[in-house]
Amino acid sequence: MEDIEDLLAGDGGVAPGFRLPVTSVGLNPKKKPMKSNLSVVQHPLQSIRIPGTQTIYIKTFGCSHNQSDSEYMAGQLSAYGYTLTDFPEEADLWLINTCTVKAPSQSAMDTLISKGKGANKPLVVAGCVPQGSRNIKELEGVSIVGVQQIDRVVEVVEETLKGHEVRLLNRKTLPALDLPKVRKNKFVEILPINVGCLGACTYCKTKHARGHLGSYTVDSLVQRVKTVIADGVREIWLSSEDTGAYGRDVGVNLPILLNAMIAELPSTGSTMLRVGMTNPPYILEHLKEIAEVLCHPSVYSFLHVPVQSGSNAVLTGMKREYTVEEFRIVVDTLTKLVPGMQIATDIICGFPGETDDDFSQTVELIKEYKFAQVHISQFYPRPGTPAARMKKVPSAIVKKRSRELTAVFESFTPYNGMEGLVERIWITDIAADGTHLVGHTKGYIQVLVNAPESLLGSSATVRITSVGRWSVFGEVIQVLSYNAQDRTLNKDELSCSRFSPSGVSDESCACSKDPDSCCSAAKCADTSEVPINSNQGKDDQNFDGPWKRNSLTFKASENTKFQEPNPEEQSGKARARASMAQWNIIDKSLVAGIFLSFLIAVACFSQLWARKVMSS
Incomplete structure (x- = not known):
């Protein structure tokens, strides 16, 4: 057709x-309707x-x-x-x-x-x-x-x-960013900043579909950021076929866009920005500016930079337009300038013409940097691409190389040494096991916590209790911001967020605003606010760059609970003020009503008693 x-x-x-x-x-x-000589009378509402x-x-x-x-x-x-x-x-x-x-x-x-x-x-x-x-x-x-x-x-x-x-199928102007949207995760906005790309990779079919680079304007993207923040979004993921190429078709660049967006992020740090995948050629000239953005407390210190191969010969065949040495410059510069920087990368095994030596160079590159996240793919010829016409590496060799590189990657232990660290995380999802909530550190390390779903959309400080290959586990110390409100929880609200060691909400204390109704005030968490930029970068330097896979392959070792401050820190006067703070207008009305009822009862009793005396 x-x-x-x-x-x-x-x-x-x-x-x-x-x-x-x-x-x-x-x-x-x-289907074409069948011809018929019969006259059929149809009810007006039939088949509508x-x-x-x-x-x-x-x-x-x-x-x-x-x-x-x-x-x-x-x-x-x-x-x-x-x-x-x-x-x-x-x-x-x-x-x-x-x-x-x-x-x-x-x-x-x-x-x-x-x-x-x-x-x-x-x-x-x-x-x-x-x-x-x-x-x-x-x-x-x-x-x-x-x-x-x-x-x-x-x-x-x-x-x-x-x-x-x-x-x-006709291509036209880009779809508007303010169309109605139903997010898969209400706390995460995936924001496309451009479509298509400037590359001509010999294996890629996506450009056939997405076409040449087409960027949204800075103003339209900033307006979208404002809108989704007002909707209560906690993470904004910038997405495109190549984020680093943004704006080259409209006279701007990625740092200009990122700085304009950062200016709109809440000062509380309640909403985080995640920069999407970028190929090396288009950020080489902006590395220092990108590094400054990634250091911002409301931007994840994480970037996905595909290398695809550790061999320049293979990169030339792929027409990737950069060298391994340039990829190293990107990684080394960002790692040096951004505290706690985490970088993920991609590898294609078995590209046409890849020799054993080419593959060995790829393995050595991965071993050297020990990336915590590597997307490993076997080469698949896509119809209509130049690579589909190239001489293929035998499939048995491709599979063998893929298994070997996967074994090398999975031998890394990037989270070792994190036990005991205190990190700020942003909680946005429920884990695959249906029990844990998923949060991320500023370096976008996945942290799993036993906590009630009411903490979704919150930011919290956690202590790392155990580590695994793909994620770490933590216990919540303090909730910093809650749901759609850009502020720190007060003591009354925190008593409603308290949960039991099993990780299930403690029903006896779940909604009480009076700490003494279910637990002593001394057992409720301290809510003093942690500054957004309180040495976050220094803490991130204590571990070696892990990102993670959203997978649960190990068991939590500890139950989670709020940290209990010293009871001596709260004086009697402070507890009295906290207790009096609970007396709202409804409470006062109820007490007044009870007192008035008592007076009426006394008056009625007195009148009856007087009548009895007079009649006698």
Whole structure:
């Protein structure tokens, strides 16, 4: 089928989520109606499906940029009235957002499309696969929406539910950042700052889909930051195909954007900024400026910088536009200038032409830096890319190299020595075991704590109690900010945040504002505020650069509880003032009412007694 053009008159478009008439969207019916000589009278309401009342299942593959696109599409569908579900069998339509980076991701997409067709589910396929490979057979008979047409997903879904096949693939202006959005994690905003890239990597299929670099303006991104902070977001992830290339098409650069964003972050440190993946060529000239940003107390001291290979010969074949020596400059400079700096990287094993010596250089690079996070992939030829036509390394050798490098990487113990350290963390998620909450240090090390879900969205200081390969465990000492409020908890609120050693909220003390009602005031945590920049960088230097994988492969060693301050630190007068502070207007009214009732009872008793005396 031909690609469908945007046929709106004047190319002016309509408001996101506005339902267009059928003639405004290019479409083909899936089935032609059968001719009949019979005259059929149909009830006016028969077979009518009310738009916006169906249930939609959304499945996302791939990177954080894809996740953001799915959240925007979910927001528009929800705003229009559609119900979202996590259960595909309950849905009236499936929306599949695809990734073309690796063969396994596309294979998983193919399997899901086949299941949907087998279940007679209307299908809409979005993302990089249809945009970059629109004519593959797996996409026959399904509707597709391109990466720059996500603001029209409501139209596509609506027409698909009517039985039409719709294709919107034309590239146009970037989708607006203020579209409705349903975040997978309400505390995390994934903010795309640009689409596409300036590179021409021989193995990459993503550029076929995302295209050349297109950057959002600084003003539009800063406005989005303001909006999501007001919504209570605690982490802002900057996302793109190459963050470091931001702005080169519009006359600005990444440091300019980052400094503008930092100016809008709360001074309490309640919302953190995480800079996304950047390739080495585009930050070499800005290393000092980037380092200054990463030192800011409201920016994670973490950066994802892919190297892909430790061999310059392989990098040349990949057309990566940098050398191993330049990658080292990036890592060494940031590690030197940013206290506690953590760097993650990527490796591709078995790229065409990779020799044993090339691979040995990669292994030595990883051993030298002992990166705590390395994404290791086997080379997958992607159709239409130059690398797909190169002579391949035998698959058995590729698998062997991947296993060898993985074994080297997993032999590192990056968190050793962290036991006993006190760190500030930002808590934004629930761990895979359903028991622990997930927080991150300023170096973006994953810390798991036994705590009630009420602490989600909070910042806290924790003491590290045990370490593992992918994460560390900690006990909460003090809660610094709570949910959507940018401030330190007071003593009354902290008594409501207290939890038992088992990690489950202590019901007898969960909501009391009077410390003496369930525990002595001496057992409630000290709430003196810890300065945001209190030697955070110095503390981070006490361990060797770990980032982590979101995986639970080991057992917590200790239960968590709040630290108990010395009872002598609280005088009798202080406890009296704390007790009197609990007397609000309702309490006073109740006491007055009880006293008044007592007076009325006394008066009634006196009157009865007087009558009895007079009658006698």
